[in-house]
Amino acid sequence: DGGITQSPKYLFRKEGQNVTLSCEQNLNHDAMYWYRQDPGQGLRLIYYSQIVNDFQKGDIAEGYSVSREKKESFPLTVTSAQKNPTAFYLCATEDWNGYTFGSGTRLTVV
Amino acid sequence: AQSVTQLDSQVPVFEEAPVELRCNYSSSVSVYLFWYVQYPNQGLQLLLKYLSGSTLVKGINGFEAEFNKSQTSFHLRKPSVHISDTAEYFCAVSVSNTGNQFYFGTGTSLTVIP
Numbered sequence: 001d002g003g004i005t006q007s008p009k010y011l012f013r014k015e016g017q018n019v020t021l022s023c024e025q026n027l028n029h030d031a032m033y034w035y036r037q038d039p040g041q042g043l044r045l046i047y048y049s050q051i052v053n054d055f056q057k058g059d060i061a062e063g064y065s066v067s068r069e070k071k072e073s074f075p076l077t078v079t080s081a082q083k084n085p086t087a088f089y090l091c092a093t094e095d096w097n098g099y100t101f102g103s104g105t106r107l108t109v110v
Numbered sequence: 111a112q113s114v115t116q117l118d119s120q121v122p123v124f125e126e127a128p129v130e131l132r133c134n135y136s137s138s139v140s141v142y143l144f145w146y147v148q149y150p151n152q153g154l155q156l157l158l159k160y161l162s163g164s165t166l167v168k169g170i171n172g173f174e175a176e177f178n179k180s181q182t183s184f185h186l187r188k189p190s191v192h193i194s195d196t197a198e199y200f201c202a203v204s205v206s207n208t209g210n211q212f213y214f215g216t217g218t219s220l221t222v223i224p
Binding site: 090103 | 119142144146151152153154155156159200202204211212214215216217
């Protein structure tokens with residue numbers, strides 16, 4: 001079945017560490033997105049990519065980085081510069097039918 | 111820029127009662143409208159969408175929504191809710207159905223009371 005795989009489902013990070021969240025898709029969609037979800041704030045766009053080797057900052061890109069070397073993959077790195085990284089992170093792809101979401105990664109800073 | 115307002119952050123409703131979750135958007139151009147549902151610790155799942163045509167849209171799990179251009183609204187309704195409908199519901203707007211960012215509301219938490 002086609003879909004989006006986000007891994008890991010749960011991730012714990014010590015303060016000062018960089019961590020990378022994986023997002024892989026086999027839907028053959030060009031556009032991919034990373035959102036951050038906090039309680040009561042809905043979804044906020046971190047980065048998006050419309051095509052391989054190109055990506056754009058979203059509304060809250062500070063402290064995050066991405067790469068898009070392959071169509072299937074859009075990993076998100078949460079750097080030590082992100083002051084409040086504890087959140088639920090969602091990856092999505094887009095086609096004419098709208099967005100398809102992965103099952104998310106819950107990141108906790110300990 | 112687009113904005114999406116979900117007027118109710120929490121909606122409690124008794125089982126088998128009807129429910130309406132409200133969504134308003136701001137846009138001076140044509141938009142595409144979506145409702146998504148999220149169960150705890152999961153991603154978002156598409157409930158229904160309006161791209162064009164009939165303003166009454168039917169989705170999965172017995173939900174429907176009506177696009178009202180004059181009131182810039184896209185309210186979600188279900189005539190009789192079930193316990194399994196307890197979830198977070200998000201309204202989203204796009205100015206195009208491809209190649210453009212979605213704008214999400216802050217979500218409405220629906221709790222169905224037995």
